[in-house]
Amino acid sequence: MNPNLDKFVMTAAERPPLPPAERAQFLHRIAETVEALGEPLIELCSAETALASDRLRGERARTVNQLRMFADLVEEGSWVDARIDTALPDRKPVPKPDLRRILRPLGPVAVFSASNFPLAFSVAGGDTASALAAGNPVVVKPHPGHPGTSRLVGQAVSAAAEQSGAGNWTFHLLDDSSVEAGAALVQHPAIRGVSFTGSLPAGRALFDLAARRPEPIPVFAEMGCLNPLVVLPGALRARGEAIVRALTGSVTVGVGQFCTKPGLVLGLTGAELDGFCQQLGAALEQVPPGQMLYPGIADRFEASLQGVAEFSSHAGGGHLLRADSRAFRDHPKLREEIFGPATLVVGCDDEADLLQTLRGLAGQLTATVHLEPAEFAAGGPLIEILQLKAGRLIVNGYPTGVEVCPSMQHGGPYPATTDPRFTSVGTAAIQRFARPVCYQNFPENLLPPELRDRNARGIWRLINGQLTKDHVGGSTPAAG
Amino acid sequence: MNPNLDKFVMTAAERPPLPPAERAQFLHRIAETVEALGEPLIELCSAETALASDRLRGERARTVNQLRMFADLVEEGSWVDARIDTALPDRKPVPKPDLRRILRPLGPVAVFSASNFPLAFSVAGGDTASALAAGNPVVVKPHPGHPGTSRLVGQAVSAAAEQSGAGNWTFHLLDDSSVEAGAALVQHPAIRGVSFTGSLPAGRALFDLAARRPEPIPVFAEMGCLNPLVVLPGALRARGEAIVRALTGSVTVGVGQFCTKPGLVLGLTGAELDGFCQQLGAALEQVPPGQMLYPGIADRFEASLQGVAEFSSHAGGGHLLRADSRAFRDHPKLREEIFGPATLVVGCDDEADLLQTLRGLAGQLTATVHLEPAEFAAGGPLIEILQLKAGRLIVNGYPTGVEVCPSMQHGGPYPATTDPRFTSVGTAAIQRFARPVCYQNFPENLLPPELRDRNARGIWRLINGQLTKDHVGGSTPAAG
Numbered sequence: 001m002n003p004n005l006d007k008f009v010m011t012a013a014e015r016p017p018l019p020p021a022e023r024a025q026f027l028h029r030i031a032e033t034v035e036a037l038g039e040p041l042i043e044l045c046s047a048e049t050a051l052a053s054d055r056l057r058g059e060r061a062r063t064v065n066q067l068r069m070f071a072d073l074v075e076e077g078s079w080v081d082a083r084i085d086t087a088l089p090d091r092k093p094v095p096k097p098d099l100r101r102i103l104r105p106l107g108p109v110a111v112f113s114a115s116n117f118p119l120a121f122s123v124a125g126g127d128t129a130s131a132l133a134a135g136n137p138v139v140v141k142p143h144p145g146h147p148g149t150s151r152l153v154g155q156a157v158s159a160a161a162e163q164s165g166a167g168n169w170t171f172h173l174l175d176d177s178s179v180e181a182g183a184a185l186v187q188h189p190a191i192r193g194v195s196f197t198g199s200l201p202a203g204r205a206l207f208d209l210a211a212r213r214p215e216p217i218p219v220f221a222e223m224g225c226l227n228p229l230v231v232l233p234g235a236l237r238a239r240g241e242a243i244v245r246a247l248t249g250s251v252t253v254g255v256g257q258f259c260t261k262p263g264l265v266l267g268l269t270g271a272e273l274d275g276f277c278q279q280l281g282a283a284l285e286q287v288p289p290g291q292m293l294y295p296g297i298a299d300r301f302e303a304s305l306q307g308v309a310e311f312s313s314h315a316g317g318g319h320l321l322r323a324d325s326r327a328f329r330d331h332p333k334l335r336e337e338i339f340g341p342a343t344l345v346v347g348c349d350d351e352a353d354l355l356q357t358l359r360g361l362a363g364q365l366t367a368t369v370h371l372e373p374a375e376f377a378a379g380g381p382l383i384e385i386l387q388l389k390a391g392r393l394i395v396n397g398y399p400t401g402v403e404v405c406p407s408m409q410h411g412g413p414y415p416a417t418t419d420p421r422f423t424s425v426g427t428a429a430i431q432r433f434a435r436p437v438c439y440q441n442f443p444e445n446l447l448p449p450e451l452r453d454r455n456a457r458g459i460w461r462l463i464n465g466q467l468t469k470d471h472v473g474g475s476t477p478a479a480g
Numbered sequence: 481m482n483p484n485l486d487k488f489v490m491t492a493a494e495r496p497p498l499p500p501a502e503r504a505q506f507l508h509r510i511a512e513t514v515e516a517l518g519e520p521l522i523e524l525c526s527a528e529t530a531l532a533s534d535r536l537r538g539e540r541a542r543t544v545n546q547l548r549m550f551a552d553l554v555e556e557g558s559w560v561d562a563r564i565d566t567a568l569p570d571r572k573p574v575p576k577p578d579l580r581r582i583l584r585p586l587g588p589v590a591v592f593s594a595s596n597f598p599l600a601f602s603v604a605g606g607d608t609a610s611a612l613a614a615g616n617p618v619v620v621k622p623h624p625g626h627p628g629t630s631r632l633v634g635q636a637v638s639a640a641a642e643q644s645g646a647g648n649w650t651f652h653l654l655d656d657s658s659v660e661a662g663a664a665l666v667q668h669p670a671i672r673g674v675s676f677t678g679s680l681p682a683g684r685a686l687f688d689l690a691a692r693r694p695e696p697i698p699v700f701a702e703m704g705c706l707n708p709l710v711v712l713p714g715a716l717r718a719r720g721e722a723i724v725r726a727l728t729g730s731v732t733v734g735v736g737q738f739c740t741k742p743g744l745v746l747g748l749t750g751a752e753l754d755g756f757c758q759q760l761g762a763a764l765e766q767v768p769p770g771q772m773l774y775p776g777i778a779d780r781f782e783a784s785l786q787g788v789a790e791f792s793s794h795a796g797g798g799h800l801l802r803a804d805s806r807a808f809r810d811h812p813k814l815r816e817e818i819f820g821p822a823t824l825v826v827g828c829d830d831e832a833d834l835l836q837t838l839r840g841l842a843g844q845l846t847a848t849v850h851l852e853p854a855e856f857a858a859g860g861p862l863i864e865i866l867q868l869k870a871g872r873l874i875v876n877g878y879p880t881g882v883e884v885c886p887s888m889q890h891g892g893p894y895p896a897t898t899d900p901r902f903t904s905v906g907t908a909a910i911q912r913f914a915r916p917v918c919y920q921n922f923p924e925n926l927l928p929p930e931l932r933d934r935n936a937r938g939i940w941r942l943i944n945g946q947l948t949k950d951h952v953g954g955s956t957p958a959a960g
Binding site for chain 2 (some may be wrong): 013014016026058073078083084085091094096098099100101104106192207208211212215216217218247338359362363373376377379383385386387388390391393394395396397401403405406407408409411413414415418419420421423428433435436437438439440441442443446460464465467
């Protein structure tokens with residue numbers, strides 16, 4: 001079907017992974033070649049996506065930071081979760097063998113570029129960086145919305161592969177961004193894992209294709225959700241205006257085209273919530289209209305708003321919808337993500353109704369609670385429920401702005417993602433693309449370097465149940 | 481459909497998980513109540529499964545050891561992979577929030593009992609122990625082959641729940657062991673994860689049901705495979721007789737009813753391999769016939785042998801099949817697991833043919849290589865391929881006998897399992913049933929205890945990228 005892909009992926013599937021130092025060098029080199037694309041990349045990308053140059057410069061910084069973060073992670077080396085249980089030849093009733101375990105690459109990974117992050121979750125974005133960091137060859141399916149950006153960045157990655165000696169079997173950019181090309185990629189027998197950022201229907205379609213393969217493969221699809229934000233009465237009284245201001249920003253930043261956009265605000269029905277809605281509606285009305293990424297996305301936004309037109313309250317550069325908790329429960333459309341600058345305020349009768357409404361929510365990437373110290377006790381049961389629903393909980397903040405660090409969890413129960421056990425942002429994203437291999441009674445020189453007695457790389461290892469940087473046998477390696 | 485299940489699982493889904501100390505107490509108590517069932521359990525189980533009492537006593541020891549191992553893991557506490565990144569309020573261009581992340585339970589888990597481990601992978605087996613250890617309520621679907629054993633052990637677990645104060649919402653044994661009851665369980669909206677040990681068709685059917693749910697859930701199915709064992713010529717010459725003896729044991733132990741039974745032996749065609757096959761065939765013939773677990777399993781074993789009758793070489797209590805590598809490639813039946821005391825020796829023309837044959841293998845739980853020190857260099861490319869195929873690699877040993885420890889990986893690429901990123905044996909099995917949750921800008925007293933500044937439990941935490949047992953802020957907790 002696609003001879004270029006076949007040739008790449010069949011070769012890639014059989015090559016041993018790059019050693020960690022070379023992998024890190026490759027990632028560093030990608031960061032450099034992407035940076036070297038300079039302003040022409042920003043200009044082209046802005047023309048293709050309608051995103052402002054400043055935002056794209058920020059996104060480029062995030063992209064190269066991610067590449068360098070994964071390079072550092074691989075160089076430090078402890079991410080492989082090395083475990084060593086030494087033999088007990090005299091154990092009764094049977095001797096205990098020597099067992100050592102490490103994370104190895106999963107195999108060729110298919111990365112689907114996102115529309116709304118043309119740099120940070122596209123050709124050289126977080127999915128590519130984490131899959132390469134784990135030692136996997138990567139095939140990227142470009143997004144049709146920014147073909148020139150994809151081509152430029154793809155060339156930069158290929159140049160980095162050549163310059164760093166990583167080899168041309170480590171990275172492949174499909175020259176076809178069609179739905180059919182994506183479907184064929186997920187079904188390719190040599191592909192071992194998939195990552196995706198985008199809409200629920202598209203993510204689910206890829207998940208279904210992967211699950212129906214003769215050999216099913218894992219799909220990490222990060223899709224859509226509401227990102228509920230609860231405002232308790234004390235917080236509304238104490239800083240209602242500040243919440244209106246910051247929430248307006250969070251709903252409309254990037255023309256509302258973030259997967260973490262707060263699309264649902266929950267409060268207790270009453271005069272205070274009415275006043276808050278008035279202020280929020282007025283603030284959203286005053287936001288200057290922004291251009292969405294692509295005409296198709298703008299059309300879908302309009303269609304989504306049409307579907308809930310009866311709940312429309314204020315419209316401008318940002319849109320406010322209002323409903324009570326009964327309407328929210330009765331109208332499925334109100335519980336669907338509206339991708340764009342719109343949010344829905346739902347008034348609940350009382351705290352019991354609020355808890356009940358939260359219990360009825362599907363899976364979420366984030367959930368936010370605004371509350372005052374006097375309300376911490378009341379917040380407990382609420383947080384207990386939200387922990388079941390979301391991957392990231394925020395107190396007195398806003399969900400947009402996803403920090404890239406070890407503690408980040410960007411993933412949650414379906415439909416937020418297809419597997420809540422993983423994250424697509426932060427260092428833990430590497431875990432999506434690795435699998436453990438155990439070596440039993442291996443001679444030292446056939447073991448992977450990280451599992452040999454001598455801890456040459458000075459990584460953390462679990463030796464006989466104790467986490468340590470010692471060599472096997474106990475002597476501490478020289479600091480370095 | 482099943483009001484008892486509905487009632488249990490709907491309650492279970494909303495209860496906060498037991499605190500770690502209580503969880504550990506529950507697991508310890510299960511070990512005690514299972515032990516207290518004494519010889520009547522062994523006798524009943526032996527009558528139901530045709531397994532010898534000694535084997536079952538050993539399996540009971542493994543079962544209670546697993547329960548205690550997970551209790552210890554939960555009490556020690558570091559398994560939650562706590563990560564803390566403290567705030568940088570002055571960072572430019574935007575402040576860095578405080579982010580803290582921990583593993584939490586996935587939600588109600590469905591455990592499918594295995595036929596071949598009526599204790600260690602059944603009602604109170606490794607899947608139940610690891611799912612409970614992670615804080616999940618568990619529903620067990622009993623295996624129809626050992627109903628009395630399941631009932632006794634189920635009562636022991638329920639008694640332990642009551643005695644330890646864990647509550648009756650932590651464990652539920654289905655009173656229906658039918659295929660339909662299992663299918664309904666996997667499709668129950670409140671179930672959040674599934675573990676299964678058994679045949680490929682049954683495991684795949686559950687995987688498909690789970691993938692087709694409105695909200696798909698992860699399935700960890702440990703199914704069938706060949707467990708290839710390669711014998712290089714030097715090893716054959718140096719210790720052919722010892723290999724024949726031990727391999728005969730590994731093929732026929734437990735009447736060949738282990739998922740790690742070596743079902744495929746690969747060597748280089750020639751007089752030495754012929755001699756080895758003669759010896760192995762004679763040894764397998766002499767094994768006394770054993771009774772299989774259930775009539776259905778014996779029938780399937782016979783049918784499997786019939787399907788490859790033309791390759792039959794020796795038959796007795798153990799069966800030997802022989803084929804060359806071409807026949808192995810051409811006959812799909814030769815590449816299917818034969819569950820029972822049989823193994824297939826495949827002769828390859830030369831080393832290139834051997835490597836080619838290995839490249840053509842599907843996913844495996846284990847892969848074994850017998851080689852002499854002089855053959856280590858030749859073993860390199862072979863191991864390179866086997867690492868892509870299997871979860872556990874063994875040098876100069878045998879795959880049966882799965883050690884329960886942190887370094888174990890009992891899982892491999894499909895069809896060995898449905899997700900090679902996880903293991904069903906060893907402490908890491910707990911990771912199947914947990915998902916990370918991140919807490920952003922949380923006040924100290926709303927955080928889970930493990931994420932508070934003070935490291936009260938003295939667990940390992942990754943604080944600002946450094947693994948430490950310190951409190952946040954740097955002071956070391958008192959040793960204890």
